[in-house]
């Protein structure tokens with residue numbers, strides 16, 4: 001195959017939409033080969049140009065991109081590690097900016113007898129012998145991405161800000177906490193990090209569709225006083241918390257009360273995206289002017305009788321736009337068949 005210029009990663013059920021986003025801004029791009037589910041090698045596109053376009057206007061579905069500067073045949077054996085350290089480490093060291101902290105991020109797309117950590121440390125070791133760029137795996141400004149398949153390794157260097165996500169493949173990980181209530185907690189943590197949202201100290205939050213209470217738990221952890229709306233029960237660990245008010249109502253019923261006013265509104269209700277957006281629009285008067293909101297928009301895994309997924313997104317946009325500024329919309333790593341939308345008043 002022709003050597004790819006970049007590797008695109010998205011949720012496998014939404015890679016076609018990520019591709020459409022790419023083709024919209026880079027019509028000449030061609031998909032060369034599927035490296036794995038949701039991971040496509042792409043050619044005929046300049047990585048830097050695309051990365052700058054997406055840095056300024058981030059895509060919704062493309063979770064990660066990384067450039068390919070070097071393609072190296074490998075055997076899928078333990079001997080790959082010293083080979084990668086020697087060839088990739090030596091070749092790529094010269095590409096690094098000596099002033100900027102770097103990290104090596106390896107993704108293994110094939111069953112090989114080594115771990116990403118083995119490649120990362122071996123390659124970083126070679127680089128450190130040849131470059132004075134400091135190694136910083138937590139907050140790298142430049143990243144050497146290595147993607148390993150059964151036959152080849154693809155390596156390229158880019159600014160972290162150019163990869164859409166500064167996590168390998170956009171796979172943002174959070175440590176599981178002993179008190180965790182639901183996996184959904186990761187979605188909220190990821191949204192707060194990706195959209196760089198600082199919740200106001202002692203803020204008043206509304207959690208629509210709160211049960212079993214993962215988002216409520218995170219909001220409490222961030223110092224919010226929470227009104228949790230859901231006809232279903234919350235986890236017992238929240239019942240002792242005086243700063244959680246659980247109303248066993250639907251969001252529609254709470255609207256009739258009428259609701260209080262809030263600094264933050266979050267909505268993870270399992271509802272049709274357009275209907276959920278209409279409810280969010282109805283709640284807009286109860287969000288303070290400085291407030292912000294986060295919602296998940298549930299999408300089908302494919303285009304179906306309910307309309308294409310792109311059309312559903314456009315329709316929700318049209319519902320939200322008159323009352324909110326859409327400050328961000330992304331399919332996060334922890335989103336399954338949905339995207340997360342960040343709204344401001």
Ligand SMILES: C[S@@+](CC[C@H](N)C(=O)[O-])C[C@H]1O[C@@H](n2cnc3c(N)ncnc32)[C@H](O)[C@@H]1O
Nearest residue numbers: 182184209211212213214215250251268269270
């Ligand atoms: C995906 S779960 C929310 C998970 C929650 N964010 C967490 O972290 O634990 C969706 C919830 O939305 C609730 N829900 C669905 N329709 C609703 C409505 N009209 N009003 C209030 N809650 C609703 C369901 O009862 C369900 O508990």
